[in-house]
Amino acid sequence: MAATSLHREAHQARRRQQISGWLFVVPVLLLNLIVVVIPSIAGLGMAFTDWSGVGSMNFVGLANFRQLLQDQVFFKALIHNLIWTVFFLTIPVALGLLGAYLLSGIKRGQMFFRVAYFIPYVIAAVVNAQLWRFLLNPRIGIGPALAKCCGITFLDVAIFGSRDLALFGVAFVDMWHFWGFLLVLYLAAMSAVDVELYEVARLDGAGRLQQFRYVTLPSIRPTLVFTILMITIWSGLVFDYVYIITGGGPANASEVMGTYLYTSAFERFKSGYAAAVGVFMTLWVAIATGGFVLLRRLGWEI
Amino acid sequence: MFRTRRTISTLPNYIILTLLAIFALVPILLLFLNSLKSTAEINLSPFTLPQEPLWDNFVTAWREGNYANTIKNSAILTGFTVAGVIVLAGMAAYALARLNLKGGNVISFYFLIGTGVPAQLFIIPLFYIWKQLGLINSHFGLIIIYIALQSPFATYLLRSYMVALPQDFIDAARIDGASNVQVLREIILPLSWPGFLTAALVVGLFTWNEFLFAVTFLPGTDLKPISTSLYAFQQRYGRDWGLTNAGSVIMIVPVLILFLLLQRNFIEGLTQGGLKA
Numbered sequence: 001m002a003a004t005s006l007h008r009e010a011h012q013a014r015r016r017q018q019i020s021g022w023l024f025v026v027p028v029l030l031l032n033l034i035v036v037v038i039p040s041i042a043g044l045g046m047a048f049t050d051w052s053g054v055g056s057m058n059f060v061g062l063a064n065f066r067q068l069l070q071d072q073v074f075f076k077a078l079i080h081n082l083i084w085t086v087f088f089l090t091i092p093v094a095l096g097l098l099g100a101y102l103l104s105g106i107k108r109g110q111m112f113f114r115v116a117y118f119i120p121y122v123i124a125a126v127v128n129a130q131l132w133r134f135l136l137n138p139r140i141g142i143g144p145a146l147a148k149c150c151g152i153t154f155l156d157v158a159i160f161g162s163r164d165l166a167l168f169g170v171a172f173v174d175m176w177h178f179w180g181f182l183l184v185l186y187l188a189a190m191s192a193v194d195v196e197l198y199e200v201a202r203l204d205g206a207g208r209l210q211q212f213r214y215v216t217l218p219s220i221r222p223t224l225v226f227t228i229l230m231i232t233i234w235s236g237l238v239f240d241y242v243y244i245i246t247g248g249g250p251a252n253a254s255e256v257m258g259t260y261l262y263t264s265a266f267e268r269f270k271s272g273y274a275a276a277v278g279v280f281m282t283l284w285v286a287i288a289t290g291g292f293v294l295l296r297r298l299g300w301e302i
Numbered sequence: 303m304f305r306t307r308r309t310i311s312t313l314p315n316y317i318i319l320t321l322l323a324i325f326a327l328v329p330i331l332l333l334f335l336n337s338l339k340s341t342a343e344i345n346l347s348p349f350t351l352p353q354e355p356l357w358d359n360f361v362t363a364w365r366e367g368n369y370a371n372t373i374k375n376s377a378i379l380t381g382f383t384v385a386g387v388i389v390l391a392g393m394a395a396y397a398l399a400r401l402n403l404k405g406g407n408v409i410s411f412y413f414l415i416g417t418g419v420p421a422q423l424f425i426i427p428l429f430y431i432w433k434q435l436g437l438i439n440s441h442f443g444l445i446i447i448y449i450a451l452q453s454p455f456a457t458y459l460l461r462s463y464m465v466a467l468p469q470d471f472i473d474a475a476r477i478d479g480a481s482n483v484q485v486l487r488e489i490i491l492p493l494s495w496p497g498f499l500t501a502a503l504v505v506g507l508f509t510w511n512e513f514l515f516a517v518t519f520l521p522g523t524d525l526k527p528i529s530t531s532l533y534a535f536q537q538r539y540g541r542d543w544g545l546t547n548a549g550s551v552i553m554i555v556p557v558l559i560l561f562l563l564l565q566r567n568f569i570e571g572l573t574q575g576g577l578k579a
Binding site for chain 2: 132134
């Protein structure tokens with residue numbers, strides 16, 4: 001008798017614990033549902049309408065997507081996102097790997113350098129934008145100074161006002177703020193590499209470059225591949241730096257999907273159309289993630 | 303002899319690392335230097351020390367940028383967002399880490415997908431839903447958004463701390479008849495506070511610096527936080543470099559001080575965020 005009631009009590013206590021456990025999770029789930037999930041579904045639906053943000057909303061089927069595929073500006077923006085991806089997969093990754101490799105080879109000052117490289121990453125986009133608008137200013141910035149003192153003239157132009165350079169100028173500023181973050185990620189991965197592997201490589205006569213190529217790179221591959229995936233995703237979604245520095249200009253020369261979506265929705269009031277851009281951007285993320293998963297399924301050890 | 307050889311072999315490392323540090327830090331240093339010059343002096347010599355530090359820039363920027371108000375706005379947004387995330391994510395992390403929830407894996411998976419959805423997919427509908435609810439131009443409305451966006455990441459971070467705690471303490475408290483809330487408050491919190499500090503710093507930094515949602519959901523001038531009001535300030539005083547530089551410095555000084563004091567937590571939290579989000 002006593003044993004069964006004790007058993008039942010324990011059972012009830014477990015149930016109570018389960019229920020109150022779920023109550024602990026519900027607020028976060030509910031907020032996420034309201035702010036992210038429901039509006040995301042609404043966004044998918046909105047992409048098939050001609051809604052302007054006010055008034056009636058009509059279902060227009062695939063009209064927005066058909067229009068997008070013929071939209072010169074959107075096409076330009078998409079190309080810019082691809083250029084952005086290539087830029088970010090090369091320069092900051094190279095800088096991060098170089099810095100992390102050199103940093104993992106020293107002891108004294110490692111902390112100082114790590115902090116120094118990370119500082120730009122914690123500074124707000126509005127401030128970094130201000131900083132580089134100032135330094136790259138065609139009248140008083142680095143460009144005219146270099147031209148005057150050393151005859152180096154390639155920077156002596158209005159970078160953010162130039163159709164050819166605006167996109168790269170903005171990408172450079174974002175890169176300057178980002179590469180130190182990559183460096184710290186790579187450094188963490190490199191400090192986990194077994195020191196003996198390097199010793200064996202050295203005994204085999206491997207120089208520094210060869211050690212990097214045959215020991216470091218393979219050992220940090222998971223982190224490297226992960227950052228490549230993240231960079232690819234982020235490059236499709238970039239918004240802040242472009243919007244703040246050039247607003248996508250001049251004449252769409254630095255337009256990316258993110259800024260095009262924003263101005264379509266909130267300045268030209270084409271909500272349905274902008275939502276279609278949003279669906280495209282989500283596709284970008286899905287394709288990048290899907291490709292990553294697929295390669296892994298196919299047996300690539302990434 | 304060994305020592306010299308080692309020093310020589312790491313010398314190239316130090317040279318390149320120093321060049322990289324110059325690349326990272328000198329632009330920020332120039333921002334500080336040029337926040338202490340008049341615009342006329344900046345136009346003449348942007349790369350030198352100020353002849354005489356012009357602290358007036360800060361006074362003017364503070365007044366013209368209405369910083370007393372915008373810093374208050376940012377403090378409200380940041381404070382409530384951090385508090386909300388810490389409480390809600392702390393609870394969720396505790397349940398996921400410690401209570402053997404049936405279906406806990408589903409939630410973790412849901413968070414993973416939920417954080418993968420780009421803001422651009424939901425920001426337009428969210429704007430019109432918030433408009434319907436009267437939450438545009440409301441700090442409360444934006445705080446809700448920030449909490450929702452940051453909680454999944456913070457839950458992950460805190461969960462990984464709580465999973466590592468020894469079960470013995472919790473069992474002992476359970477035998478004494480402690481409830482879930484008591485266990486969380488008396489045992490989990492004191493033991494995993496470094497995790498909470500890290501989560502709070504990352505969420506705080508995100509909120510302080512946030513631009514996209516702030517510019518969209520708080521268009522009214524009086525309510526703007528420091529990031530979007532600095533943006534407006536830069537647009538208005540475009541060529542007045544002394545002033546806009548001073549305005550920028552005001553925004554980053556609190557961040558830099560906190561970062562230098564607690565850089566371990568910041569770096570750990572932000573890199574974890576990058577790895578998990």
